[in-house]
Amino acid sequence: xxxxxxxxxxxxxxxxxxxxxxxxxxxxxxxxxxxxxxxxxxxxxxxxxxxxxxxxxxxxxxxxxxxxxxxxxxxxxxxxxxxxxxxxxxxxxxxxxxxxxxxxxxxxxxxxxxxxxxxxxxxxxxxxxxxxxxxxxxxxxxxxxxxxxxxxxxxxxxxxxxxxxxxxxxxxxxxxxxxxxxxxxxxxxxxxxxxxxxxxxxxxxxxxxxxxxxxxxxxxxxxxxxxxxxxxxxxxxxxxxxxxxxxxxxxxxxxxxxxxxxxxxxxxxxxxxxxxxxxxxxxxxxxxxxxxxxxxxxxxxxxxxxxxxxxxxxxxxxxxxxxxxxxxxxxxxxxxxxxxxxxxxxxxxxxxxxxxxxxxxxxxxxxxxxxxxxxxxxxxxxxxxxxxxxxxxxxxxxxxxxxxxxxxxxxxxxxxxxxxxxxxxxxxxxxxxxxxxxxxxxxxxxxxxxxxxxxxxxxxxxxxxxx
Numbered sequence: 528x529x530x531x532x533x534x535x536x537x538x539x540x541x542x543x544x545x546x547x548x549x550x551x552x553x554x555x556x557x558x559x560x561x562x563x564x565x566x567x568x569x570x571x572x573x574x575x576x577x578x579x580x581x582x583x584x585x586x587x588x589x590x591x592x593x594x595x596x597x598x599x600x601x602x603x604x605x606x607x608x609x610x611x612x613x614x615x616x617x618x619x620x621x622x623x624x625x626x627x628x629x630x631x632x633x634x635x636x637x638x639x640x641x642x643x644x645x646x647x648x649x650x651x652x653x654x655x656x657x658x659x660x661x662x663x664x665x666x667x668x669x670x671x672x673x674x675x676x677x678x679x680x681x682x683x684x685x686x687x688x689x690x691x692x693x694x695x696x697x698x699x700x701x702x703x704x705x706x707x708x709x710x711x712x713x714x715x716x717x718x719x720x721x722x723x724x725x726x727x728x729x730x731x732x733x734x735x736x737x738x739x740x741x742x743x744x745x746x747x748x749x750x751x752x753x754x755x756x757x758x759x760x761x762x763x764x765x766x767x768x769x770x771x772x773x774x775x776x777x778x779x780x781x782x783x784x785x786x787x788x789x790x791x792x793x794x795x796x797x798x799x800x801x802x803x804x805x806x807x808x809x810x811x812x813x814x815x816x817x818x819x820x821x822x823x824x825x826x827x828x829x830x831x832x833x834x835x836x837x838x839x840x841x842x843x844x845x846x847x848x849x850x851x852x853x854x855x856x857x858x859x860x861x862x863x864x865x866x867x868x869x870x871x872x873x874x875x876x877x878x879x880x881x882x883x884x885x886x887x888x889x890x891x892x893x894x895x896x897x898x899x900x901x902x903x904x905x906x907x908x909x910x911x912x913x914x915x916x917x918x919x920x921x922x923x924x925x926x927x928x929x930x931x932x933x934x935x936x937x938x939x940x941x942x943x944x945x946x947x948x949x950x951x952x953x954x955x956x957x958x959x960x961x962x963x964x965x966x967x968x969x970x971x972x973x974x975x976x977x978x979x980x981x982x983x984x985x986x987x988x989x990x991x992x993x994x
Contacts, residue, residue, distance in 0.1 A: 536727075537720045544716030549709040556701040563697065567690045568663070572651050575665045575683045578616060582681055585609045586620075587672040603629045615686035617662075620669070623677035636682050640664055653687075661687040726751035730759060742770040775943055786828060786945060786960075790821040831961040835944065838968035845885035845972055852924060853879045855890050856912050859897055870906045878914035880922040882992045884973045892969040893924060895962035896988050900928035903986075924990040933981035941979055942967040966990070 589605040602620070606629050610618055617634035621627055635656040653663045664684030671678065730746055737744045745766060748759035801814045837843050856876050867874050882889070893912075900910045908929040915923040933941070940946045945960040966988075967977045975992040 537717065537724055540720035540723075541713055541717040544719070545709050545713035548712035548716075549705060552705045552708050556705060560694070560697065560701065564694065567687075567694075568651065571663045571685055571687070571690075572665070574616075575651065575663075575685060578613065579665065579667050579669075579681060579683055581609050582606065582618065582620075582683070583667075583669040586669040586679055590671045590673060590676075615688075617664075617684045617686075619682040621680040623679070625680075628679065634684070635662065636664065636684060640666060640682055640684075661691055663687055726755050730755070730762075734762075737766065739773070742766060742773055783832070783945065787825070790825050794818055794821050828961070831965060835961065835964055835968055838965075838972060843968060843972040845888055845969075847883050848886060850882050850884055850886045850889055851879075852882060852889070852893075852914050852922065855886070856893060856914065856924075859890065859894050860912070862894075863897055863901055866901050867910070870901070870904070870908075872901065872904055872906070872908050872910055874910045874912075876912035876914065878916070880914040880916035880924070882922045882973070884992065885969075888969045888972070892966040892990060893926070895966045896924075896926040896990075899962055899988075900926055904928040904930050920993070922992045924992075925987055927985055927987040929984055930986060932984055933979075933986055938979055938981060942977060963988075 585605045585608070586602065589602045606618060606620065610616060610631060617631045617636070618629065619627070619631070619634050619636055620629040635658065637654050637656075640652055640654070651663050651665050653661065656662055662684045664682060667681045667683075668678040669681050729751065733744070733746045745763045746759045748756045748763070751759060797814060797817060801811065806814070834843075853876075860874050860876060863874070897910070897912075904910055910929075911927045913923070913925040913927070915925075917923065942963045944964045970977050970990050970992070973992055975990060978989045978991070980987055980989075
């Protein structure tokens with residue numbers, strides 16, 4: 528059964544249910560019909576075989592009474608006597624030379640049955656007579672009981688009119704029952720499908736209430752079948768992801784507007800003030816230098832955003848090479864040494880690890896963590912970098928710093944773009960808030976994972992790379 532594209536699931540199930548039921552009933556009816564036909568054939572064969580045996584006994588009795596091949600009248604008398612009371616039976620007897628010795632009134636045997644005379648153990652033959660009626664017949668031989676005398680050839684047939692009438696009635700009843708059963712099956716199938724698919728309609732109604740303003744709504748999965756409950760649970764999980772993504776996108780749009788508005792507003796204000804009156808060359812030089820700083824900040828923010836956009840579209844493809852993480856960490860600690868001395872910070876690292884990855888990207892990811900640690904570690908604090916090569920299958924980079932404990936609700940969002948746990952530092956000029964997001968993108972591009980934990984005045988960021 529070919530299903531039409533766009534056809535409702537209820538219609539499909541109804542058609543499928545009706546088709547299967549009709550097919551099963553048809554096969555059952557054909558099987559019953561074949562068995563009934565075979566039963567009639569067995570009955571006819573038994574009847575004809577029994578009658579053949581009676582004819583053989585009649586031939587022997589006629590021969591004993593003095594009837595020979597030349598005295599067919601006595602033989603015919605005996606044969607007519609044994610055929611009395613058997614309506615629908617016909618008999619033909621021929622001699623060994625093919626001469627007709629006896630034939631019942633109305634006997635109608637085809638040439639094929641004549642050719643089979645004297646043949647033994649053949650299945651009954653079915654044919655249509657000149658009157659249009661159906662017959663079934665067998666052939667055989669009848670010994671005369673005299674030594675040396677050839678056996679007579681016998682052909683017996685029975686009319687099948689009664690059988691055919693029964694089979695016609697049976698087929699008519701069968702097709703009527705199949706047609707009625709198909710209609711009933713279709714109706715019952717439609718009711719069952721409608722009732723069975725009612726939970727889907729409930730899910731559809733619940734889904735209609737979910738909009739961009741109501742992404743917190745969820746599909747009910749308590750009172751629906753277990754098969755659909757799994758679907759509803761999957762959709763609810765998808766809605767949760769969409770809600771989180773939509774929230775991050777909304778926050779990102781708001782944050783990016785604020786981040787770009789500040790330097791643009793500074794540039795515009797400073798330029799307008801400078802143009803309000805004539806300035807000396809030195810003053811213009813100072814203004815241009817200040818504007819250049821703002822442009823650099825804008826450039827870094829835009830470059831970081833483009834980097835993250837490439838990461839989001841799986842366009843961030845690292846160049847693979849063997850990288851000694853201990854060497855990179857030592858170089859970065861040396862770079863941040865001056866900043867650490869200004870705040871009297873102590874920086875240490877231990878361990879060793881090697882990974883296969885893009886050296887510049889990995890250096891940038893670790894550098895972002897160190898920059899973040901230097902900014903948020905209070906004076907006289909401690910920054911510690913730990914490398915762990917493990918068993919060679921993974922490499923761990925952990926950057927710990929002392930300071931205020933970050934609240935648990937902020938930890939899952941620290942790697943989001945423009946997110947800062949301390950809202951008062953949002954526009955303090957301490958960066959655009961993209962460093963940790965870039966770090967996560969680099970680690971994911973290398974097939975790794977990121978994690979963060981904060982407790983007892985120590986915050987630790989972990990980068991885990993495959994070896």
